[in-house]
Amino acid sequence: MKILFIGSRLYDDIDYYVRQKGIDSILTESNEEAINLDLPDQVFIVPRGMDGPKQIAVTQNVDAIVPLIGIDPPLIQVAQMKEELEKDYGIPVIAANVRAVELTSNKINTKKFYADIGVATPEYQILNSPDDLTLGFPVVLKQGEGQGGKDIKIAHNLEDVNDYFEEYSYALCEKFIEGSEISIEVLGYNGEYVALSPIYKGETTLEGTHPLNKVKLGPSLIDGLDNNLIQHVAYDVARNLDSDGIFEMDFMYSHKEDQLYAIEVNTRPNGTRYLTSATCGINSLCELINMACGDFSLKNIFDKLEYYYSTEIPIGNYHGPEVNEPKKSFDNNDFVVHGPEGYQRITIRAKSKKELENLINELI
Ligand SMILES: Nc1ncnc2c1ncn2[C@@H]1O[C@H](COP(=O)(O)OP(=O)(O)O)[C@@H](O)[C@H]1O
Ligand SMILES: [Mg+2]
Known part of the structure; x- marks a missing residue:
């Protein structure tokens, strides 16, 4: 091969x-x-x-x-x-194929796609000028393309919107959702899809702190929100994208409205993979290789599924004990360190919440 x-x-x-x-x-x-x-x-x-x-x-x-x-x-x-x-x-x-990339690489296309397939997404409007705004504050202003929080601003008043238009000629303007952020990876190949463990990425903040800078947990365990629902919606989105590879999806859960909202889809390797792999034993990059070799199937995924409690913590630079080979895998490790120097993160897993707490204390 x-x-x-x-x-x-x-x-x-x-x-x-x-x-x-x-x-x-x-x-x-x-x-x-x-x-x-x-x-x-x-x-x-x-x-x-x-x-x-x-x-x-x-x-x-x-x-x-x-x-x-x-x-x-x-x-x-x-x-x-x-x-x-x-x-x-x-x-x-x-x-991913052309249609899937076109639908997901632009956040405005993604919003329309969600509407077409009946998946709830935060209320929004496209602003060509600050005067177009009809949604109540706070709102989130975005560009069609971008990742890692790029070109995103939370506007608390008209002045903030005016400031945004100093730099940009339009905005995808979304209702600010107060609540929990969740990501989930879905794997798909040849018409078969499997939604892996939902990952909790923290609460949204009025400052717009990106989940990259928060402590995350796997699996997501949010009061009132069934993981089956997240997996079901994610599966549905992936099935409708009708493509191959990795689909990483961001969701928000409003506790007040008891509503799960779909935010965006990334059809590429992504930062959620370490937590997914820690939590359920499936490494999405390795599965891409399995797809290439004809070794990807739902049965093979289900046979490999594990259940761990895990967390990912931004640590800057890691100084703890040596990681075993292979360093970026949980095969011989209960923690993995990743990310560029100065921005490293550690992903840790254990069989119980208590053990996880002990391990965190040992390592950082
Ligand atoms: N409607 C919203 N309500 C509250 N926070 C939001 C909203 N949209 C985005 N955010 C915040 O901004 C972050 C980045 O937004 P997102 O649309 O996922 O873009 P990116 O591609 O940059 O990750 C989110 O993870 C969240 O923290
Ligand atoms: Mg995002």
Whole structure:
């Protein structure tokens, strides 16, 4: 089995798994200074874009392509490549298709999609000027594209909205939801979908603190909110996207209204994966490889499912005990450290809440 991976930044997460499965690995990367270039069997430095990877996939006769791209902008090119290579060469590309990327990479398209399939999302309007505003404060102002809280502002009054329009020519304006943030990863391949454990990412704040900077818990255990409901809605969204790979979805739960709202979908590897993997034993990046090898099935997922309590804590720089090999996996670890220096996070798991508390105290 020969797989072409695109992008080296996440490759150290799966290197052990590629070796374990005896896969011949080829990797393309556009930055010759990038990390992890020493890990795959073969590396090709190519210009940005998908022309290089496409050419290498064909000339090297690979069996499948697994893009490891954790940012939004290239996803549409990857999707176009998927359609071309699958149709013309029969090489599967384990990624979202064009329709799914178009619906999810723009938050305005996503809102319309939710409405079409009957999934609740916070009330919103598109503002072309501050005068268009009819929703009551506070509201959340966003751009169609962006991740990690980029270009997002919580407006408490008209002055805030005016300030936002100093910088932007329009806004997706959403009702501010007071409540809990939840993420969930759904895996999909060949029309089969499975929703993994819902993850709790903290309460929304009027300052708009992004979940990246909060302590998170898996599984989500929110009073009054059934995890089956979250999984069911997530499954429904993924089924309607009708595509392959990873779907990470953000939801909010308003305690006051007892309502679950869908916020956004990311069709790519994402930061929730460590907590998902800690909590239920399924590593979404490894499953992309299983999809490529024909080893992904609901039965295989259900056979592997585990149940742990886990947490993820931003720690800056880790100074605790050594992590076992493979370092980015829970196979031989009950904690994993990840993220760039200065912004590291630790994900810890245990069989009970009490054990988890003890472990947290030991490690940080
Ligand atoms: N309607 C909302 N109500 C309350 N907080 C929100 C709302 N929309 C976004 N936020 C806050 O902003 C963060 C980022 O918003 P999101 O739409 O997920 O964009 P991004 O792609 O940048 O993650 C959310 O995780 C949440 O903390
Ligand atoms: Mg988000």
